[in-house]
Amino acid sequence: MKMLTSNEWINRFLATDPPRSKSLVMTIFGDAIAPHGARLWLGSLIELVAPMGVTDRLVRTSVFRLVQEGWLVANREGRRSSYALLPEARPRFERANRRIYAAPGLDWDGRWTLVMAPNGSIDAPLRTAVRKELEWEGYAMLAPGLLAHPAADPAPLAEILERVKAGGKVFVCSAAELPDAGSRPLGELVQEGWDLSGVVSDYCRFIDEFTPLLATLREETDLTPQAAFVVRSLLIHAYRRVQLHDPMLPLALLPNPWPGSEAYALAQAIYRLTWERAEAHLMEVLRREDPEAPGADAGFYDRFGGLR
Incomplete structure (x- = not known):
């Protein structure tokens, strides 16, 4: 050719x-x-x-x-x-x-970032704005009010929450797999969420x-x-x-x-x-x-x- x-x-x-x-x-x-x-x-x-x-x-x-x-x-x-x-x-x-x-992320410490907004903690328009912005950032909604991403960068997350006026209104934490707890490997969440x-x-x-x-x-x-x-x-x-x-x-x-x-x-x-x-x-x-x-x-x- x-x-x-x-x-x-x-x-x-x-x-x-x-x-x-x-x-x-x-x-x-x-x-x-x-x-x-x-x-x-x-x-x-x-x-x-x-x-x-x-x-x-x-x-x-x-x-x-x-x-x-x-x-x-x-x-x-x-x-x-x-x-x-x-x-x-x-x-x-x-x-x-x-x-x-x-370059695509080669290093990962096994920790996940979780963003949680329990029912009633924020109103529906703000909940939608948070979900939309974080899904664009690669987060997945694993359950109502629960968004997650492995190896998320905290700086963009803070900027997004501030921009949509959700700062101080949602829970943000870092989580890792608990050894010897009999759980499924956290990596399998990728198949569930993405x-x-x-x-x-x-x-x-x-x-x-x-x-x-x-x-x-x-x-x-x-x-x-x-x-x-x-x-x-x-x-x-x-x-x-x-x-x-x-x-x-x-x-x-x-x-x-x-x-x-x-x-x-x-x-x-x-x-x-x-x-x-x-x-x-x-x-x-x-x-x-x-x-x-x-x-x-x-x-x-x-x-x-x-x-x-």
């Missing part, structure tokens, strides 16, 4: 799985704009996403909706508009970035789509900066979309082999092959409208285990 060029791969991907404009803009802000001061001019954003089939009108509609939803803040200077990540939204972007660019079939299917689809691209990038030496930016953006957009549904459980509790590990290694390899030329294109576009646009912050270079 003939190997596709990177441009052929891009065109085929956009024809068969075109990204939704608002979601793609979110990806661009998280992956490309957040490390560069978290702000850009509307004209720069339009230029960045145009090669991915997003029109001027769709960009304007997308940023308007993201402002309405509390993700972005708009500023107007004369006839030009700029958009920046809302400070209150930064922790959610940072949490997503930790999921995307960090249906991973869809996640496995999505990871396998991601691997099938992007493995040919990796082979192409390893052979090509003339990838343009603009094409590198498109590849990097589509990569993170697709990988992020899969990860949104991954509860990020410890590898010790997952089927072996776990396709999420292969998907991470694939994303890491493609990102490392494209990030530098993608950054060159990004800085050229940003500095056309803002000569003082900052370079990437230090945290950017820690992505995927280190880019330098």
Whole structure:
């Protein structure tokens, strides 16, 4: 089978799985704009996403909706508009970035985080908000009023409870299996609380789509900066979309082999092959409208285990 060029791969991907404009803009802000001061001019954003089939009108509609939803803040200077990540939204972007660019959890001490809201302790709307937010974070509802996750990060949990105004209103504790108590292994709770079939299917689809691209990038030496930016953006957009549904459980509790590990290694390899030329294109576009646009912050270079 003939190997596709990177441009052929891009065109085929956009024809068969075109990204939704608002979601793609979110990806661009998280992956490309957040490390560069978290702000850009509307004209720069339009230029960045145009090669991915997003029109001027769709960009304007997308940023308007993201402002309405509390993700972005708009500023107007004369006839030009700029958009920046809302400070209150930064922790959610940072949490997503930790999921995307960090390797799947290899270390686990066997402890689980439990969040409990007994009947009557909080009202129904707050109970729903807590459940919804924590399920997005990968928690499972094991019983009414009981959400659990192995190896949960306490910082995002605290931020979520504070944001939905549940701080001090629910019980949070850490639990481990009690030896010699005759209980089932706690690891079996994964089978009870999480249906991973869809996640496995999505990871396998991601691997099938992007493995040919990796082979192409390893052979090509003339990838343009603009094409590198498109590849990097589509990569993170697709990988992020899969990860949104991954509860990020410890590898010790997952089927072996776990396709999420292969998907991470694939994303890491493609990102490392494209990030530098993608950054060159990004800085050229940003500095056309803002000569003082900052370079990437230090945290950017820690992505995927280190880019330098």
